[in-house]
Amino acid sequence: xxxxxxxxxxxxxxxxxxxxxxxxxxxxxxxxxxxxxxxxxxxxxxxxxxxxxxxxxxxxxxxxxxxxxxxxxxxxxxxxxxxxxxxxxxxxxxxxxxxxxxxxxxxxxxxxxxxxxxxxxxxxxxxxxxxxxxxxxxxxxxxxxxxxxxxxxxxxxxxxxxxxxxxxxxxxxxxxx
Amino acid sequence: xxxxxxxxxxxxxxxxxxxxxxxxxxxxxxxxxxxxxxxxxxxxxxxxxxxxxxxxxxxxxxxxxxxxxxxxxxxxxxxxxxxxxxxxxxxxxxxxxxxxxxxxxxxxxxxxxxxxxxxxxxxxxxxxxxxxxxxxxxxxxxxxxxxxxxxxxxxxxxxxxxxxxxxxxxxxxxxxxxxxxxxxxxxxxxxxxxxxxxxxxxxxxxxxxxxxxxxxxxxxxxxxxxxxxxxxxxxxx
Numbered sequence: 001x002x003x004x005x006x007x008x009x010x011x012x013x014x015x016x017x018x019x020x021x022x023x024x025x026x027x028x029x030x031x032x033x034x035x036x037x038x039x040x041x042x043x044x045x046x047x048x049x050x051x052x053x054x055x056x057x058x059x060x061x062x063x064x065x066x067x068x069x070x071x072x073x074x075x076x077x078x079x080x081x082x083x084x085x086x087x088x089x090x091x092x093x094x095x096x097x098x099x100x101x102x103x104x105x106x107x108x109x110x111x112x113x114x115x116x117x118x119x120x121x122x123x124x125x126x127x128x129x130x131x132x133x134x135x136x137x138x139x140x141x142x143x144x145x146x147x148x149x150x151x152x153x154x155x156x157x158x159x160x161x162x163x164x165x166x167x168x169x170x171x172x173x174x175x176x177x
Numbered sequence: 178x179x180x181x182x183x184x185x186x187x188x189x190x191x192x193x194x195x196x197x198x199x200x201x202x203x204x205x206x207x208x209x210x211x212x213x214x215x216x217x218x219x220x221x222x223x224x225x226x227x228x229x230x231x232x233x234x235x236x237x238x239x240x241x242x243x244x245x246x247x248x249x250x251x252x253x254x255x256x257x258x259x260x261x262x263x264x265x266x267x268x269x270x271x272x273x274x275x276x277x278x279x280x281x282x283x284x285x286x287x288x289x290x291x292x293x294x295x296x297x298x299x300x301x302x303x304x305x306x307x308x309x310x311x312x313x314x315x316x317x318x319x320x321x322x323x324x325x326x327x328x329x330x331x332x333x334x335x336x337x338x339x340x341x342x343x344x345x346x347x348x349x350x351x352x353x354x355x356x357x358x359x360x361x362x363x364x365x366x367x368x369x370x371x372x373x374x375x376x377x378x379x380x381x382x383x384x385x386x387x388x389x390x391x392x393x394x395x396x397x398x399x400x401x402x403x404x405x406x407x408x409x410x411x412x413x414x
Binding site for chain 1: 370
């Protein structure tokens, strides 16, 4: 205490003991918190070996009018209507299960909680809060259809997470044929 | 070092570490008597407090089930490999070709269900008898953490059989987690090690299930039991 009073006028003075103690504890805390941050970063993988969200399917002529083609590995339903083709993302808007296409009934049913969707992706039964999302779709230079499921279009145009670009009126959400 | 003093005088610290021991014969004895390793039993205990009709032994049953789960879980690990190409077959092998595999798997499964029931029952008993009130308030907090860990252990174990039920349950469960504000999608990505339930998710859930969560649970259980014993059980009417 006496020391403190004696040195009060001299602002630069820190006792050697306090200096070393601060350095010591400081480096331990810095090391531990740095390590913790490194561990947290380590747990977020940088490279994904999942299939690419962007892929090519067949040419528009290969899809018959009125059909729904199920692309299982890429988890999309390719719907061919009279004038347009679009790709519905096969992820239920309730809790992310994969709905199944029933050709006889012409509807999608989700096995987890029983949501149902019409052929155009609009929900009409069960807990699903909104229609299925459409994926980005375009014609590649080689004439085949290019789909990118990381770019999504919700029916109302609102964003429900990452990668939502617009609504179903957006020309990138369907292909005119 | 003012903040160390501040921590030591805080309500949380004092609810765990009540006494300062001086260097006298009595202080040294108290130090041993209150040490979880040297003296897990309390020096004295009220007869009413350990009456089974009062505690229903629900905490003890939870702990017994935890031990059963640890032993049966370690045995299951000898046959189960957390690989997406093997996991389901390994689980079927345990049910069909491994000697005593079926009872072992069923013991693990039913003990897990039983532990949830016992833990929730224990919590109800503590609540209705008012045993959570000061000076035991922060042991209630530890108890809530233990309940959460029990549920997380159930959730992580759910994926391991790698069947349809497991796959979609974890799809749904992690999607629910992603509804958490701000950090939700990040938590989902961290849990799955990717965007879909795959090999990364399986190994993550396996490591959480067999190493991380049980270790955390044991550490908290030590704290929980130690405080229960040293505070003296709350007593019946």
